[in-house]
Amino acid sequence: MADVLRVALAGLGTVGGGVIRVLDENRELIARRAGRPIEVVAVSARDRLKNRGVDLSRFAWVDDTATLADVDADVIVELIGGSDGPALALARRTLASGKGLVTANKAMLAHHGLDLARAAEEAGAALKFEAAVAGGIPVIKGLREGAAANAIGRVYGILNGTCNFILSKMEAEGRDFAAVLAEAQALGFAEADPSFDIDGVDAAHKLSILASLAFGTAPAFDDVAISGIRHLLAADIAEAAALGYRIRLIGVAEAGPAGLFQRVHAHLVPSDHPLAHVTGATNAVVAEGNFVGRLLFQGAGAGAGPTASAVVADLIDIARGEFGPAYAMPADALATTAAADSGERRGRAYLRFSVADRVGVLAEIAAAMRDAGVSIESLIQRGASAEGSVLVAIVTHEGPERCVEQALERLRGSQSLTGEPLWMHILA
Template sequence: MTNLHRHAPLRVALVGLGTVGGGVIRLLNTNGDLIARRAGCPIQIVAISARDRNKDRGVDLSPYEWVDDMTTLATRDDVDVVVELIGGADGPALTLARQCLTLGKPFVTANKAMLAHHGLDLARLAETGGTALKYEAAVAGGIPVIKGMREGAAANEISRVYGILNGTCNYILTTMEKEGRGFDEVLKEAQDLGYAEADPSFDIDGVDAAHKLTILASLAFGTELDFDAVATTGIRHVIAADIAEAAALGFRIRLVGMAQNGADGLFQRVHPMLVPLDHPLAHVDGSLNAVVAEGNFVGRLFFQGRGAGDGPTASAVVADLIDVARDEYGDAFAMPVAALTPQNTADAGARIGRSYLRFKVQDRPGVLAEIAAATRDAGVSIESMIQRGANQADGVLVAIVTHAGEERCVRETLERLAGSDSLLDTPIVMHILD
């Protein structure tokens, strides 16, 4: 089919040779002919770079030129595009990105942390440099959700975009759910299986999901990226009993990143939510990712797929390379940087919704009355309250589902109870997806 190629090969420098880097090499080797037909030209890795040259990566690196100093790649005329897979918000990845974009070299990255913190600056450099900044792999792995938001849903005013953006958390939560086991035990197993990092905090504290949400929110609402505006809570405090109570009430617990646009501004939050069983997110199991976008003409769009791993992530990286080869790319965040509006952060307290509150309390008379009084005084209306004492070695669990109301009232409930010696633990609040 080579006679059909309308362009010379696209020459790629690949920086970072971890799992995903190896996946990109394998993908281009395996699907090279098909990719050349689709891209209009072969896509060839010509140079590679990583921290440690001598590490065994399980792929044959001998066809590629090894480059010690990756910063030289930005200026090389025999490199058409640089792929960055080293990660980290700052440091070498950021330096390389700035160099490439400033010099007009197309830049493809999977680096959500860097984009969440510096995406606006990088998009500005790409614009000035007249080149591509592509990052499909940064959010939801193999699911083409960047393209779905930037292009597919582009005709819509989006009211909210949300989803399951971290496969590690979803694996842990759904395993807890299916097997009735505790968080620590399942996390340990996930680490042993390689599904969770030795230091899992980026995942389980919601930081990774918040990075991704920051990017999605900008695309959905035409706003400047603002990672600091994301209210982030992870899943460390979810216990097996929460999952059981939620199930009894017709919900499943998922770590949801949600950005919502309203009259009072933009609201971004990552936190465990109770998802009703009739919502598609309730059926996203294991390490899958999923994204929902709600537009004023398209209605609800739902994308699901594998959000991590070498294959899916490499699929997204190479999709970006095909776009570059086809010359089908434009503004990184769907519009010129100057057209992105600054975010006005909405007040969380004014948000209306139902909430789940769970208390671990002393098993003694009057505690339930104390909690009930606090909710009453804070103006929280209770839809259901369950107290379970049996089988609880350490106290009694009280789980409350509220009627829809302002979140400030829920917060006030907790403030009223703060310091009470009836409480054995910090109460947990999870909101309910409507």
């Protein structure tokens, strides 16, 4: 059997500890599949004394994470997190030294992935990141290798388990967002500061990586239109169900003559669509290829086991010598594509208004829709709340998104509205 693949590991949180456990428990199986043993030889983290549930005494300890790239190892695994700072410094130093880099850091890849891919190619080193998107689901490998012969028309999916857990609980129990978020935090599904998750940023990081792989474009996180789920009401969930939909936070990317379109937004998903049945903290990604058709990748999108499994899978590929360009083609071949104008996209929309309970309000909303060229398919008014507001929900016929924008702009500042309107797209 070939020489041992020596690994140095930065970050000993949930996933870092999981990587060590996977390598320990499946040691012989991994060695057979990799064609050589894979062993951790050095580790680095902020707190040397913290009990992580694994024996660290057998590994060299490195206090300065940046210098982990200098140890006698073949591959550095970066599990620190963060788009810049120590993680980026370690990544750059690792690749400059010619060592392979495995990372689960979607924020770093979304912001610096192109530069890191170039550095890896110049050094002839591996850059692998299966664990950065959708945890243990092999969607990166699926797009980069399994669907490599296809032109991908669209890639979209549920990319954040925290949001999906919250939406599933709201759907099942009829509770409002704030109460379910508090429960998710108590159960460990949401961070103390959940902004990155519930405001869609985490999903947008992942979407920019998927879009690059799917369409051969340079990662363009800054071009992702992002909104989250914090303004959803239990009434929205109930209204969607009555109309035959379920609400999911969906990231969608599509390339075309007008440029690259990327958006993370709450959508109404038809109840017969596979994504409507993805519940809990599960992730799911759909890719549409011109020859293979619709591909669905679904599974655990986070957690020690699934994410560590993806990290070790990357290490097995490196041990076999199986790695190529990080984004499926050389970095210089990745296209720099303009962001597509969403105003010209056609689709149906769900609009929710909280309005004063008085005569003429519905006529004002209908007039704004008419004047902007929005055709209304259905309009539903619910009874007054304790605060005296009325919920008005509108579903539009298919039309340009620009028209909906113009209608909402016409209503901006109206004394009839008691809150900000909510706009959700209907997934086609």
